[in-house]
Amino acid sequence: MDVDFAPEDLAFRDEVRAFLDTVPPHLRGVSRRELSKEGQLEWHRLLFKQGWVAPGWPVEHGGTGWTITQKYIWQEESAAYEVPIVLPFGVNMVAPVIYSFGSDEQKAKFLPRILSGEDWWCQGYSEPGSGSDLASVRMKAELTDDGKHYILNGQKTWTTLGQYADWIFCLVRTDPNAPKRQMGISFILVDMKTPGIEVKPIITIDGGHEVNDVFFADVKVPVENRIGEENQGWTYAKVLLSHERTGIAGVARSKKGVQRLKEIAAQELLDGEPLTQDKEWQKKIAQLQIDLTALEFTELRTLAAESAGKGPGPESSVLKISGSEIQQRLTELTMEAVGYYSNPFLGEEQLEGWNESPIGPDYALGSAPAYFNTRKTTIYGGSNEIQRNIIAKMILGL
Numbered sequence: 001m002d003v004d005f006a007p008e009d010l011a012f013r014d015e016v017r018a019f020l021d022t023v024p025p026h027l028r029g030v031s032r033r034e035l036s037k038e039g040q041l042e043w044h045r046l047l048f049k050q051g052w053v054a055p056g057w058p059v060e061h062g063g064t065g066w067t068i069t070q071k072y073i074w075q076e077e078s079a080a081y082e083v084p085i086v087l088p089f090g091v092n093m094v095a096p097v098i099y100s101f102g103s104d105e106q107k108a109k110f111l112p113r114i115l116s117g118e119d120w121w122c123q124g125y126s127e128p129g130s131g132s133d134l135a136s137v138r139m140k141a142e143l144t145d146d147g148k149h150y151i152l153n154g155q156k157t158w159t160t161l162g163q164y165a166d167w168i169f170c171l172v173r174t175d176p177n178a179p180k181r182q183m184g185i186s187f188i189l190v191d192m193k194t195p196g197i198e199v200k201p202i203i204t205i206d207g208g209h210e211v212n213d214v215f216f217a218d219v220k221v222p223v224e225n226r227i228g229e230e231n232q233g234w235t236y237a238k239v240l241l242s243h244e245r246t247g248i249a250g251v252a253r254s255k256k257g258v259q260r261l262k263e264i265a266a267q268e269l270l271d272g273e274p275l276t277q278d279k280e281w282q283k284k285i286a287q288l289q290i291d292l293t294a295l296e297f298t299e300l301r302t303l304a305a306e307s308a309g310k311g312p313g314p315e316s317s318v319l320k321i322s323g324s325e326i327q328q329r330l331t332e333l334t335m336e337a338v339g340y341y342s343n344p345f346l347g348e349e350q351l352e353g354w355n356e357s358p359i360g361p362d363y364a365l366g367s368a369p370a371y372f373n374t375r376k377t378t379i380y381g382g383s384n385e386i387q388r389n390i391i392a393k394m395i396l397g398l
């Protein structure tokens, strides 16, 4: 979409481009999945130095104070330069909960360390049997007799990058007898170094180690680490989920993905002609672009509502469904375009430090793992079926 920017926005875009020009090549053109922990932290620190870690935060806590147009420019330019995204768990998930519902002490303790990247956070919501039905979480948090600590027992699962985390935010059951399940849940911040925590890897279909099981055995957590009121955690958790879903749309990055896909298709041949000449292929790309443009308009409407002071509401479910399906179609079409060159499969470990393709063109490298990895997008952040339920109830009033 071509946008006519005001002169001050063009000046801002120049500033963004000047900064992005300074990003070292090893941090460009790689997905978050392909970056090591150090690589992710290096990117975070560069942004911190620039003061651009948290465009969504209020200025008093370290946000950038950008206008909606500036946020849009930042998204577009960072996708065009193919720099990594900032890990969402600290900056976009737990931080909004802390600055909205936390105590002054919690804000002072945690927010600066999230901004600087000193603390790596992970999300402890899901449990075996409690994914879509999140309100059924069973991990127990029992108050000690002196009322100073909770003792946590149970298991969290699918914990993304928990193997690197310094802190985990958890939904725990503090009142097993509450009249409604949602009313017995609290939101607790847990230091991952606390004795009794064990992290075990789950290896996914793309061969990567991105998710984990996290076990808690008599883990002692100070009550000061509870956010807000006891048994009110569900209210805070829901705020976090709508923030999580807005970020998931990934419009600017999908636009870059479409551009890349077109470049690949121009080089791949079908019956001696570039794939881009094939009518069926053209139809698929056109449909993808139409859906992406529609999503972009929806995202811009959401951003406009946010800048007018309305937090992300149930509309974020629309962004989540459409954005995640587009990401899946993109990786599927990339595999289709490169055909059998996607077969030489390289897992995460082999990709690290790999700089040439064993067979076929470089752009085919990693297309299979990327395809397998994006199967997750319609599951995490609340599965797309659940998002459809939310739209039916909250938007359509069914």
Ligand SMILES: Cc1cc2nc3c(=O)[nH]c(=O)nc-3n(C[C@H](O)[C@H](O)[C@H](O)COP(=O)(O)OP(=O)(O)OC[C@H]3O[C@@H](n4cnc5c(N)ncnc54)[C@H](O)[C@@H]3O)c2cc1C
Residues within 6 Å of the ligand: 122, 123, 124, 125, 126, 129, 130, 131, 132, 133, 157, 158, 159, 160, 161, 211, 376, 379, 380, 381, 382, 383, 384, 385, 386, 389
């Ligand atoms: C790669 C990955 C990373 C993740 N990272 C994290 C993380 O960091 N932290 C975290 O807490 N969680 C994480 N998750 C967990 C994720 O949020 C859950 O997988 C998701 O909420 C689905 O829950 P479930 O896996 O228990 O599936 P289930 O809830 O058992 O669902 C199974 C199927 O049934 C469908 N279904 C269930 N209920 C309904 C209903 N009422 N109506 C219609 N259909 C329904 C679902 O859509 C799904 O297709 C991650 C998941 C993945 C795959």
